[in-house]
Amino acid sequence: MGLIALGESIIGLGFFLPGQAAMLLASATLDSVPEFLILWAALTVGAITGNVITFELGRRVGPALRESKLIKKHGAAGWDKATALLLKHDRWALFVGRIIPFGLLQTVLPAVAGTTRMPYLRFLPPIAVGAACATALPLLAGIGVATGLKSATNLMLIILVGLLLVVVAVIAIRKLRANARANNCTTAGSPDADPVS
Numbered sequence: 001m002g003l004i005a006l007g008e009s010i011i012g013l014g015f016f017l018p019g020q021a022a023m024l025l026a027s028a029t030l031d032s033v034p035e036f037l038i039l040w041a042a043l044t045v046g047a048i049t050g051n052v053i054t055f056e057l058g059r060r061v062g063p064a065l066r067e068s069k070l071i072k073k074h075g076a077a078g079w080d081k082a083t084a085l086l087l088k089h090d091r092w093a094l095f096v097g098r099i100i101p102f103g104l105l106q107t108v109l110p111a112v113a114g115t116t117r118m119p120y121l122r123f124l125p126p127i128a129v130g131a132a133c134a135t136a137l138p139l140l141a142g143i144g145v146a147t148g149l150k151s152a153t154n155l156m157l158i159i160l161v162g163l164l165l166v167v168v169a170v171i172a173i174r175k176l177r178a179n180a181r182a183n184n185c186t187t188a189g190s191p192d193a194d195p196v197s
Contacts, residue, residue, distance in 0.1 A: 001026050002042035005135060009050025011057060011065075011111045023135065027142025036139065043135035044128075051098075051110040051127050058114020065111055082108040086116065091126045092176035098130025099137075099169050106134065133165050140165075 004022050023043065030036050058065060066079050085093040086109065097109040113123055144158045 001039060002046035005043040005046030006050040006053075009047045009054065009107060009110075009131075011054045011107050023138040023142065025142070027139040030139075030143060036143065040132075040136055040139055043139070044132045047098075047131035047135055048124075048128055051106075051131065052124075054107065054110040055114040055118075055123060055127075058111035059117065061115075063115050065115065078108045079112065082112045085109070086112050089176050089180060091118075091122050092172065092179065094123065095126035095130040095172055096169070096176060098127060099134050099172075133168065137162065137165055 001022065026039060027036075030039065082093075082097065085097065089096070094109055094113060098106050110123070110127065140158050140162045144162070
């Protein structure tokens with residue numbers, strides 16, 4: 001499962017691997033909290049490693065990666081959305097894109113961040129937290145379905161943890177929007193400001 005999470009997070013491979021479905025199926029086999037923690041750790045490490053590989057690929061190849069045949073055929077729209085999102089929201093885009101896997105953003109965003117030469121200290125924290133949340137959610141959903149019929153207490157605990165992760169995601173999205181509004185107000189208020197600063 002860690003290898004599937006790694007492959008799903010690498011640009012190119014991530015276009016074809018059904019990582020979310022595999023995580024849901026794997027979670028149905030879990031019988032204990034230690035098993036959950038081991039699987040979650042393996043998935044998180046795999047996802048982070050895949051994103052770092054993609055980030056490095058973006059750094060080394062640069063914007064020419066957007067023009068490759070694979071990206072043009074399967075991920076051009078995702079690349080353009082990821083670029084706009086990253087330019088607008090910076091590292092918050094990495095976190096949100098990692099949690100909400102819409103339009104292959106979780107696979108493409110690290111490559112785009114690499115092409116912009118984003119420093120590792122700005123790249124790794126949102127990717128790591130986002131990967132931990134993104135791998136926990138399908139596991140918790142799968143466990144909830146599998147154990148829901150067995151024990152209402154376990155189901156309630158799983159739902160509470162899932163809700164906690166959703167609250168973290170909502171807070172992050174609100175912060176992202178507040179930062180965007182603040183940046184827009186700052187830009188609108190100082191038209192002569194230096195664009196580099």
